[in-house]
Amino acid sequence: MELRAVALLILFLLSASVDSAQDLIAVSNLRRKSPTAGLCACVIEPSGFLCSEHTTQTKDGYLLGLQRVSSPSVRVRQRGSPVLLIHGLFMAGDAWFMDSPNQSLGFILANHGFDVWVGNVRGTFWSHGHMSLSEKDKDFWDWSWQELAFYDLGEMIR
Numbered sequence: 001m002e003l004r005a006v007a008l009l010i011l012f013l014l015s016a017s018v019d020s021a022q023d024l025i026a027v028s029n030l031r032r033k034s035p036t037a038g039l040c041a042c043v044i045e046p047s048g049f050l051c052s053e054h055t056t057q058t059k060d061g062y063l064l065g066l067q068r069v070s071s072p073s074v075r076v077r078q079r080g081s082p083v084l085l086i087h088g089l090f091m092a093g094d095a096w097f098m099d100s101p102n103q104s105l106g107f108i109l110a111n112h113g114f115d116v117w118v119g120n121v122r123g124t125f126w127s128h129g130h131m132s133l134s135e136k137d138k139d140f141w142d143w144s145w146q147e148l149a150f151y152d153l154g155e156m157i158r
Contacts, residue, residue, distance in 0.1 A: 039067050039118065039126045043094050047101050048072045049110060055128050056158075058151040060143075063128035066156060067093060069106055069116040079115035084156060092125045093118040119156040121148050 040051035050070040055063050070079070085106055087095045096106035096118060110116045120126040122143060123135075133140040 038065065039093055039120075043097050044069055044106075047097070047107065049101070049107060056155050057131065058122070058155045060147065060151055061131040061133070062122040062152070063130065064122065064152060064155065065093070065120040065124075065126040065128055067118040067126075069110045069118065071110045071113070073111065080113040082115040082117060083109055084117045084119055085109075086119045086121070086153070086156075087124070092127075093120045094126065117156070119153070121152040 038053040040053050044051040044067065049072055052068045054066040054068065056066060057063055085093070085096045087093055097104045101107040101111070106116055106118060122130075123141065129135060130140055
């Protein structure tokens with residue numbers, strides 16, 4: 001009986017990883033469409049939503065990408081309360097828009113009238129580098145969780 005449970009768990013994990021891999025490939029293909037286009041042009045606007053790109057600089061020189069998403073619906077054009085969506089580990093802001101507009105939190109919040117902001121921390125695909133360091137420089141990657149919380153999140157909500 002125990003062996004059967006382990007086998008079912010392995011099958012479940014394998015099927016979940018296949019879906020995740022397919023999602024990862026789909027997002028990678030979206031990103032390849034245009035290396036200079038931002039999250040708005042590559043992911044959000046093709047779904048019919050209004051979006052604007054913003055960049056903010058942290059006190060330690062990182063340039064972070066922020067996107068502001070609005071509903072295409074005229075009845076909710078007046079923006080409500082602001083919401084800042086921050087991605088998880090090894091992800092970026094596009095994580096909030098990977099499903100259809102009826103299943104993605106970023107689109108759902110915009111359709112309900114919220115003032116949706118999407119933040120991308122340092123080192124992610126939709127952030128914009130550093131004022132003086134290249135991504136090839138070792139110092140570019142010399143930061144910790146503390147800097148993400150103190151500098152990146154602090155600058156995004158400022």
